[in-house]
Amino acid sequence: MAATSPVSRGHKGLFAGLVLPWLAAGIFILVVAMGASGEDSAIAWTDSLSPGGWMAWVLPTALFFWLVAGLLVALSILAIRYPETPRRGVLGIETTRGDRLFIALLASGFINLAWLGLALGPQWIALIVCLVVAAGIFRFV
16 A cells, blocks of 8 residues: 555645634734734834734834734644654753744843943844844754
């Protein structure tokens, strides 16, 4: 009997159930951001997406949470297609992909706070530092 991929064994609906809502949320964020920008052709990055709302949702905040949701969707799909066993890295504890994502997000938060607090330069450089640290965490932790 030939081996079949998990997608051909009935996971197509599950993948669609994960990816399509994530894409729909991204389109919604884009439409709301363009509507909040008003008559200008450029997106206003610091204007509230919900004027008068209880929380100051701005486009970068919405994109951050959308990307984190995308990472969770990607990790869910990886867990379905390629189940893993926990591994022991340099920290000496067993970690899974989700654990490493959590550690990388925590590290990124602290790196960005330190970057802002110490005024080390443009914030996009901190993003590059965070990506390098996250790659290291996923490889060695």
